[in-house]
Amino acid sequence: MNKTELLYKIKNSSSKKVKIAFPDIDGILRGKYIHKDKFSKAIDQGLGFCDVIFGWDCNDKCYDNIEITGWHTGYPDAQALIDINTFREIPWENDTPFFLGDFSRDEKYTQATCSRSLLKRVAAESEAMGFIPFFSQEFEWFNFMGTPSEIYQDDFRNLKPITPGMFGYSLLRTSLNHAFFNDLFEMLLKFDVPLEGMHTETGPGVVEATVIYDEILHAADKAILFKTAVKEIAYRHNFVATFMAKWNKNLPGSGGHIHQSLWDKSREKNLFFEVDNSNRMSKLMKQYIAGLLKCLPEILPMFAPNPNSYKRLSGGDWAPRTLTWGIDNRTASIRAIPGNETSTRIEMRVPGADTNAYLAMAASLAAGLYGIKNELELTTPASQGNAYLESKEHLLPNSLEIATKKMADSKIANELFGEAFVDHFTLTREWECRQVDPNDENWELKRYFEII
Structure with missing residues (x-):
């Protein structure tokens, strides 16, 4: 659908409004409803959107350590661009028109803060090298009974998963909540976020779903929209969905594995x-894996962005902690999946469900391209058996604080993403480390449970 056709469709839509959204640094969609007449003008002219979305954290608390915006700048409008190629209709909102956007017209934010713009830059570099990246993200997440207000009022003390027990790949559990599962599959398809598959995972109330692969920008758009859509559909069943990396220390964490x-x-x-x-792995694939292994320790906050993320990366429970790769080995950080001409791919198993898909995919692609550009050889042997038990020399940073410092000091990170982004992003992660409240055992749930 071209611009003329799209504007005609919006103009003649029964809806008087259009919903637009932009990702912040945490991958949380910030947006608003606008009148469709304003939307028609914004397509050509752009529109102003308060840059506070790059000046506060996931709980709307303003950073005190960044330069790009803040009380010192007065939080002005940034020039936002609506991407008409992201058009879809929201089936659970009477087919309200919806669009994603970014700040790629505004150089100040493009270089430092806009995660979607960063992914577009890395994808353009890949295409200039002759490569079209196809990606997909799969998510695990937990679902609970009740409303956000009920859960908050109870101080997260009596969380009730929608199903009991550890029952992965269960047909019974999907039948128990068949209306919810049916709505997820059908409404996500109508929302142009089609699923390749969905099933229960091991754990009470936990589900896994994989979004069908696509070219990288579309794949990241769909991953971001998947999380928001799941939460909104869950609301309509009186459930709350959480994508926290590790909501309960006694249960497996929630992965956000990236296939590429x-x-x-x-x-x-x-x-x-x-x-x-x-x-059946090409030399290019091996160089790509070598690049991931080389860069991963220096860009880990893009895959594990919160203090809670590192509780998942403890080794075991299906989450890696070692700098390893293996052939179809789910205990390694990087799982090579040699298959046929269409299915051969890499699965990056480090990211949790709490990631910003634009940043995680940009990091994966940039690291892989680094290996290709520098013709790195894959000298690390493939892990055999349990890669969780690899030697301590191969351990990834075990906290956001350590990982952030490593990234802030990294020449590789600056080369991959530019100093403006690395400076801003690592400062936001330093802030995130400062939000830890050792006096409140539920601080992570209060901070991340619903929003991330």
Whole structure:
């Protein structure tokens, strides 16, 4: 649908409003409803959107350590761009028109704060090198009975999952809440976030779903929208969904694994597949993995952005803690999946469900391209057996504080993403470390449970 056709459709829509949204640094969508006449003007002219979305944290508390915006700037409007290619209708809101946007017209925010713009830059670099990246994110998340108000009023003391027990791949549990599961699958499809599959995972009230793969920007859009859509659909069943990395120390965490491959410009040839090479993995795929291994410790906050993220990365319970790769090995951080001409890919298992998909995908792609550009050899042996038990020399940073300092001092991070982004992002992660409240055992739930 071109711009003329789209504007005609919006003008003649029964809806008087359009919903627009922009991701903040945590991957939380911040947006508003606007009159469709204002939308029509904004398509060409852009529109102002308060830059406070880059000046506060996930709980709307203003940063005191960043330069790009704050009380010292007066929180002015940033020039926002609505991307008409993201058009979809919200089936649980009477098909209200919806669009995503970013700040790629405003250089100040493009370089430092706008995660969607960062992904667009990395994707453009990949295409300039002759590679079309196809990505997908799969999510695990827990679902609870009640409303946000009820859960908050009870101080998160008596959380009730929608199903009991540890029952992965359960047909019974999906039947128990069949209306919810049906709405997830059907409404996400109508919302143009189609699922490849969905099932229960091991744990009370936990579900896993994989979004069908797409070119990287569309894949990240769908991943961001998936989380918001799941939460909104859950509300309509009197449930609350959480994408926290580790909401309960006694249960497995929630992953946000990223599947990825590079294709040629015709989009017909998977460049990771080579039938005559070892394990049918091309030299390009091995260089990509080598790049991930080289860069991962220095850009880890983009995959594990919150203090809570590191409780998941403890080794065991399906979450890696080692700088490892393996052939179809789910205990390694990087799982190589050699298959056929279409299915050969890499699964990055470090990210949790709490990630900003734009940042996590940008980090994966940039690191992989780093390996290709520098022709890195995959000298690290593939992990055999339990990679959780690899030697201490291969451990990833075990806290956001340590990981953030490493990224802030990293020449590689600056090379991959630019100093403006690295400076701003690491300052926001330093702030996040300062929000830890050792005197409140439920501070993580209060901070991340519903919002992240």
